[in-house]
Amino acid sequence: MSNIEYTAKDFKSDQYVRWCPGCGDHAVVNTLQKAMAEVGVAPHETVVISGIGCSSRLPYYMNTYGFHTIHGRASAIATGVKVANPALTVWQVTGDGDCLAIGGNHFIHAVRRNIDLNIMLLNNKIYGLTKGQYSPTSDKGAVTKSSPYGTVEEPFIPAELVFGARGNFFARAIDVDLATTKDIMVAAAKHKGASVVEILQNCVIFNDNIHKYVTDKEVRADRTIVLKQGEKMIFGKNRDKGLVLDGMQLKVVTIGENGVTLDDILTHDATTPDMFMHMRLALMDGHSLPLALGVIRSVEAPTYDQEVAEQIESVKARKKERTLREYLLSGDIWEVK
Amino acid sequence: MAEKTKIKELEKVVVRFSGDSGDGMQLAGNIFSNLSASIGNEISTFPDYPAEIRAPQGTLSGVSGFQVHIGKGVYTPGDKADVLVAMNPAALKTNVKFCKPNAVIITDEDSFTKSDLEKAAFTTDNPFEELNITGMQIVPVPITTMVKASLSDSGLDNKAVVRCKNMFALGLVCWLFNRPIEHAAHLLKNKFAKKPAIYEANLKVMNDGYNYGHNIHATVSAYRIETMPTQKGFYTDINGNKATALGLIAASEKSGLPLFLGSYPITPATDILHELAARKELGVKVVQAEDEIAGVCTAIGASFAGHLAATSTSGPGLALKSEAIGLAVMAELPLVVIDVQRGGPSTGLPTKTEQTDLLQALYGRNGECPAVVVAASTPTNCFDMAFSAAKIALEHMTPVILLTDGFIANGSSAWRIPELETYPEIKPNYVTEDMKEGWRPYKRNAETSVRYWALPGMDGFMHRLGGLEKDNVTSAISTDPVNHQKMVDLRQAKVDYISNCIPELKVLGDEDADLLVVGWGGTYGHLYSAVEEMNRNGKKVAMAHFNYINPLPKNTEEILRKYKKVVVCELNKGQFASFLRSKMHGLDVLQYNKVQAQPFMVNELVDHFTKLMEEK
Numbered sequence A: 001m002s003n004i005e006y007t008a009k010d011f012k013s014d015q016y017v018r019w020c021p022g023c024g025d026h027a028v029v030n031t032l033q034k035a036m037a038e039v040g041v042a043p044h045e046t047v048v049i050s051g052i053g054c055s056s057r058l059p060y061y062m063n064t065y066g067f068h069t070i071h072g073r074a075s076a077i078a079t080g081v082k083v084a085n086p087a088l089t090v091w092q093v094t095g096d097g098d099c100l101a102i103g104g105n106h107f108i109h110a111v112r113r114n115i116d117l118n119i120m121l122l123n124n125k126i127y128g129l130t131k132g133q134y135s136p137t138s139d140k141g142a143v144t145k146s147s148p149y150g151t152v153e154e155p156f157i158p159a160e161l162v163f164g165a166r167g168n169f170f171a172r173a174i175d176v177d178l179a180t181t182k183d184i185m186v187a188a189a190k191h192k193g194a195s196v197v198e199i200l201q202n203c204v205i206f207n208d209n210i211h212k213y214v215t216d217k218e219v220r221a222d223r224t225i226v227l228k229q230g231e232k233m234i235f236g237k238n239r240d241k242g243l244v245l246d247g248m249q250l251k252v253v254t255i256g257e258n259g260v261t262l263d264d265i266l267t268h269d270a271t272t273p274d275m276f277m278h279m280r281l282a283l284m285d286g287h288s289l290p291l292a293l294g295v296i297r298s299v300e301a302p303t304y305d306q307e308v309a310e311q312i313e314s315v316k317a318r319k320k321e322r323t324l325r326e327y328l329l330s331g332d333i334w335e336v337k
Numbered sequence B: 001m002a003e004k005t006k007i008k009e010l011e012k013v014v015v016r017f018s019g020d021s022g023d024g025m026q027l028a029g030n031i032f033s034n035l036s037a038s039i040g041n042e043i044s045t046f047p048d049y050p051a052e053i054r055a056p057q058g059t060l061s062g063v064s065g066f067q068v069h070i071g072k073g074v075y076t077p078g079d080k081a082d083v084l085v086a087m088n089p090a091a092l093k094t095n096v097k098f099c100k101p102n103a104v105i106i107t108d109e110d111s112f113t114k115s116d117l118e119k120a121a122f123t124t125d126n127p128f129e130e131l132n133i134t135g136m137q138i139v140p141v142p143i144t145t146m147v148k149a150s151l152s153d154s155g156l157d158n159k160a161v162v163r164c165k166n167m168f169a170l171g172l173v174c175w176l177f178n179r180p181i182e183h184a185a186h187l188l189k190n191k192f193a194k195k196p197a198i199y200e201a202n203l204k205v206m207n208d209g210y211n212y213g214h215n216i217h218a219t220v221s222a223y224r225i226e227t228m229p230t231q232k233g234f235y236t237d238i239n240g241n242k243a244t245a246l247g248l249i250a251a252s253e254k255s256g257l258p259l260f261l262g263s264y265p266i267t268p269a270t271d272i273l274h275e276l277a278a279r280k281e282l283g284v285k286v287v288q289a290e291d292e293i294a295g296v297c298t299a300i301g302a303s304f305a306g307h308l309a310a311t312s313t314s315g316p317g318l319a320l321k322s323e324a325i326g327l328a329v330m331a332e333l334p335l336v337v338i339d340v341q342r343g344g345p346s347t348g349l350p351t352k353t354e355q356t357d358l359l360q361a362l363y364g365r366n367g368e369c370p371a372v373v374v375a376a377s378t379p380t381n382c383f384d385m386a387f388s389a390a391k392i393a394l395e396h397m398t399p400v401i402l403l404t405d406g407f408i409a410n411g412s413s414a415w416r417i418p419e420l421e422t423y424p425e426i427k428p429n430y431v432t433e434d435m436k437e438g439w440r441p442y443k444r445n446a447e448t449s450v451r452y453w454a455l456p457g458m459d460g461f462m463h464r465l466g467g468l469e470k471d472n473v474t475s476a477i478s479t480d481p482v483n484h485q486k487m488v489d490l491r492q493a494k495v496d497y498i499s500n501c502i503p504e505l506k507v508l509g510d511e512d513a514d515l516l517v518v519g520w521g522g523t524y525g526h527l528y529s530a531v532e533e534m535n536r537n538g539k540k541v542a543m544a545h546f547n548y549i550n551p552l553p554k555n556t557e558e559i560l561r562k563y564k565k566v567v568v569c570e571l572n573k574g575q576f577a578s579f580l581r582s583k584m585h586g587l588d589v590l591q592y593n594k595v596q597a598q599p600f601m602v603n604e605l606v607d608h609f610t611k612l613m614e615e616k
């Protein structure tokens, strides 16, 4: 990291931004530029890799090294970049289709390997670029251009996939809450290993208001909870609601009612390796339980890129051959004189 | 006694070791070929593994073979064997068809019991008669009995004792061919470095086999094989896959760029992955990816980040990589894609060889998507072609597909360990400091059309690449029709220009021949042997063999039009022939094609060419 202070402008490219007016992606790119400035890694040491989709256009708007690749493969390409040069800070920007349909395999393996990538998953529950087909995160019954009678398939919950792939970092953000989103992006960047940030993003054209039931200003405070490390799990307009554990289930209680005090409320610990609570929190959907935002899980673990490099160093320490010729001469050979 | 031995003088000879998978025939064959190479024979070997991983012992499907061709002027593992070692009836049955009519067959007579014969599906108690073997010289040797007797005091258990049978056979063959057994001892010592007791037992049995040969000299003839004066230096025995892997390492050393391999296991390409994964002392980074797409994509990522990046696979994997190779074409990034061809289509014949992926390599992508295609012709040539593929990729900012095949990938021959100083420099087209002002990623060298390479981490050269078409000046996304045409033409021109940087096509054999034999890739040895044999018999035949396919060497047309009769020989239905016709209007070439997932036979080629020459 350099000593130079960066501003969001340093990360902004000169390209004209082509998303639809009102698209949630605008907020994401602006927030990402702010987050990068705060992280403080120089633009030339920052790489943004994407697949294909509206959201995957994002690298063009960044004044960093960038690669807009092919549909679904960003995780694999980003893996190659990071393994080749672990000194780079590598971000991946991907959509719900790009990441979880065509790219599902690469995504879970990147998470499983714990490669040090910051994966921004822009979830608008629709295929934007191809003009409105349902995606693997579309709710069951979603009526879209390719499901005129509603889908008959269950969606993925991205967090579940991340935990199923034994991921160590998962956070959730909403496009309209810039401040929280920025903090989450910074936390993702600072975390060593695969950091997945699901950003609920609005597609004004093909899936408008799909996240409204949680993002709407009127209801947001009551239907979401922003989790913070070491802090009580409280939420609500009046900050008087909290989460407690009732058997194996989470339950909402009101502080001051039925003898409930602040002490009874759960404290968030994103750093515990045990996934039980993280899973319970991530599965809250904003209906009977508030949708969890913020860093839900952030556990330290060795990263793949680091271990690849360390293994090479440890073999080098044991073996003395440094050139092809030295290696060959150490094998089964004969000499013709 | 030794004086009585009849000694046959031969230019070259083919020996085939065969037995049950557990009999150690690969090791015996390997030591024998190394030994022969070390005393100045040329060698070419080919392993013939059973398709099943663990077939039941003694059965036909469990037979493992190893063919060695030694002598002077050796370019293939040989069509048919002069000597066959058959450790059991199953081996005899499956291998007798690979023998010359007057071959010597050495058997372990102890493993020809009734139950052994039944396992090999013989219906009578005379397998030789049943197989209609006449004219061959059968040498039954009680190998198991003698090995057991020899090692009765060794303290090894019965299983370990019986495992030494292969060394008895090896010793016997060494006597037959007058090989110095000391070097074999040295090879054995390396092999069993950590197991001195096993080494001792193997050595003892090998000597027993050798001495046994002495004592039965009256019944078989021994051979003296011609040796070749060879260039001074250190030699090793190497197969095509290993040579491919090492060629990439050589290019990494020469270019100063670290080597990265992204790969997914697939027969017969996996040994490239194995070799590179083991070369951590040389700094090679390997990602065993979740599939072939991720294999090529991790490589593209590593290339973007400034590594020499490669991905290795076989035909089905190449199909999966198509879209990503297109991305590398569009992003103009260096990338080496190795396709070790096998029998297709679909899963096809995974362990067998073919040349059926040529058109896939040339054209198997969406859009006008030119990639460089090169091919290796022999196991050791894989080293040079992998080096060359990497050099072209790095210097011309393009994907290069290197085609090898199962035959040369698994076949081996002796290889002189090269001095890398004699290999050309590799100089990627990097950006320079003075280009910073107004730099754009698709700015290119006017002559070569190669764009300049800036690596992430370089200050002042931040840029965005991608699969979308870019403006040829600003490098911004563009759908302008005229610009697209221009970019399509530029990408093609860049690949075409490479014809200035590759060797010209050479004509081998009789310069003013009546027939020109044309081939590409792994058929070199068979074609060359056939042409050489015909030249020796006064036939006016020449040969032109291609290592560089796209672009073609500059003098290709001139040469192909010079000969009255041209026959393009390939292990497919005529893919290269049709490619040549598409490049040279009205070119009149004949075809000789075989798609049996097997290499050519020298004999069939000679017969066919002779017939062609007789036709008016």
Ligand SMILES: Cc1ncc(C[n+]2csc(CCOP(=O)(O)OP(=O)(O)O)c2C)c(N)n1
Pocket (backbone or CB within 6 Å): A052, A053, A054, A055, A056, A071, A094, A095, A096, A097, A098, A099, A122, A124, A126, A127, A128, A129, A130, A135
């Ligand atoms: C191989 C391939 N298949 C299909 C497409 C078409 N395609 C482009 S983007 C896309 C889906 C994008 O959805 P998502 O990832 O959710 O991104 P969004 O546009 O919603 O941001 C599809 C199907 C493609 N470009 N490449």
Ligand code: SF4
Pocket (backbone or CB within 6 Å): A018, A019, A020, A022, A023, A024, A025, A054, A055, A124, A128, A129, A202, A203, A204, A205, A206
């Ligand atoms: S289609 Fe939807 S996701 Fe795409 S740019 Fe427009 S609003 Fe955004």
Ligand SMILES: [Mg+2]
Pocket (backbone or CB within 6 Å): A053, A095, A096, A097, A122, A123, A124, A125, A126, A127, A128, A135
């Ligand atoms: Mg989407």
